[in-house]
Amino acid sequence: EVQLLVSGGGQVQPGGSLRLSCAASGFTFKNYAMTWVRQAPGKGLEWVSAITGSGVTSYYADSVKGRFTISRDNSKNTLYLQVNGLTAEDTAVYYCAKDNGDDGMDVWGQGTTVTVSS
Amino acid sequence: QSVLTQPPSASGTPGQRVTISCSGSSSNIGSNTVNWYRHLPGTAPKLLIYSSNQRPSGVPDRFSGSKSGTSASLAISGLQSEDEADYYCSAWDDSLKGYVFGTGTTVTVL
Numbered sequence: 484e485v486q487l488l489v490s491g492g493g494q495v496q497p498g499g500s501l502r503l504s505c506a507a508s509g510f511t512f513k514n515y516a517m518t519w520v521r522q523a524p525g526k527g528l529e530w531v532s533a534i535t536g537s538g539v540t541s542y543y544a545d546s547v548k549g550r551f552t553i554s555r556d557n558s559k560n561t562l563y564l565q566v567n568g569l570t571a572e573d574t575a576v577y578y579c580a581k582d583n584g585d586d587g588m589d590v591w592g593q594g595t596t597v598t599v600s601s
Numbered sequence: 602q603s604v605l606t607q608p609p610s611a612s613g614t615p616g617q618r619v620t621i622s623c624s625g626s627s628s629n630i631g632s633n634t635v636n637w638y639r640h641l642p643g644t645a646p647k648l649l650i651y652s653s654n655q656r657p658s659g660v661p662d663r664f665s666g667s668k669s670g671t672s673a674s675l676a677i678s679g680l681q682s683e684d685e686a687d688y689y690c691s692a693w694d695d696s697l698k699g700y701v702f703g704t705g706t707t708v709t710v711l
Contacts, residue, residue: 518700588638
């Protein structure tokens with residue numbers, strides 16, 4: 484079964500950091516780009532970051548550039564998102580997704596909640 | 602930020618047809634394909650339409666997508682109560698070098 488299991492969320496103070504993980508199974512992980520998407524309370528879906536299958540190239544939304552870092556370990560079939568310099572605006576449910584490019588994000592993890600509050 | 606514009610809401614009675622529009626620009630919809638997602642808060646989003654008009658296996662043919670110029674649309678025919686959800690369009694943006702999502706449309710079955 485194709486599955487993505489997201490972990491690592493929690494409550495942190497403003498300026499704090501977290502590392503989110505997304506463990507993949509059921510498909511050849513290294514062959515696919517991966518993406519992080521978030522949804523803040525009461526807001527719509529917002530794309531955060533993407534990384535190619537090899538991990539060589541990454542992309543970021545302007546809202547997180549310089550603070551978030553996407554990476555992957557293809558030997559562990561795991562995607563990561565290091566989130567630093569957190570602000571209240573980063574409070575959201577964070578989802579990872581298997582990125583098929585033009586064919587869409589066809590597999591999604593269940594999401595992990597990040598709450599930034601003092 | 603959302604650079605794809607959708608109506609905030611759409612509604613219909615069971616059996617009716619509902620259409621959701623998605624307006625973008627030359628750097629996103631005008632240059633790339635559009636994907637549509639269905640989302641129930643608290644659950645993982647689900648891919649509904651890819652490559653502007655293709656349905657993944659398992660998605661009923663009541664759902665259809667189209668694209669013209671810098672706009673796209675999702676149509677739901679034979680509306681059912683279980684179609685109540687939030688729907689989002691998405692496309693790659695060549696200028697932003699990232700994906701953009703639409704503002705989202707909440708579908709209500711009256």
